[in-house]
Amino acid sequence: MTKNTTRNNLATKTDIKGLRTEFKRTEKSLKQEILKVESKVELIEDKVGEAREDLIKQMKEQHDQVMTAISNFAGRVETLETENSVGTAHTRELRIQVDDHEARLAALESAA
Numbered sequence: 001m002t003k004n005t006t007r008n009n010l011a012t013k014t015d016i017k018g019l020r021t022e023f024k025r026t027e028k029s030l031k032q033e034i035l036k037v038e039s040k041v042e043l044i045e046d047k048v049g050e051a052r053e054d055l056i057k058q059m060k061e062q063h064d065q066v067m068t069a070i071s072n073f074a075g076r077v078e079t080l081e082t083e084n085s086v087g088t089a090h091t092r093e094l095r096i097q098v099d100d101h102e103a104r105l106a107a108l109e110s111a112a
Contacts, residue, residue, distance in 0.1 A: 011019075
């Protein structure tokens with residue numbers, strides 16, 4: 001059986017220098033990856049902003065179209081209501097005249 005000494009488990013200066021070099025490489029690699037991710041995030045944010053603006057523009061256009069259609073429809077309904085009121089009044093006048101004419105004709109026919 002072999003004895004394990006603490007001396008065999010200690011890191012040497014060379015080991016520590018190697019670790020430092022490896023840490024620096026890893027740090028540099030991580031910084032590059034972070035920059036790539038930040039660049040992609042900015043690109044996505046720009047695309048999302050453009051898409052949002054396009055969506056708002058489309059919604060405004062559709063809103064304007066709907067409001068125009070509603071306005072036109074409301075105008076036509078108002079015109080029809082006015083024409084209906086005028087027509088109803090005119091029909092009453094004609095009904096009174098017809099009733100009067102029928103009464104006069106009945107009187108003339110019975111006199112003859």
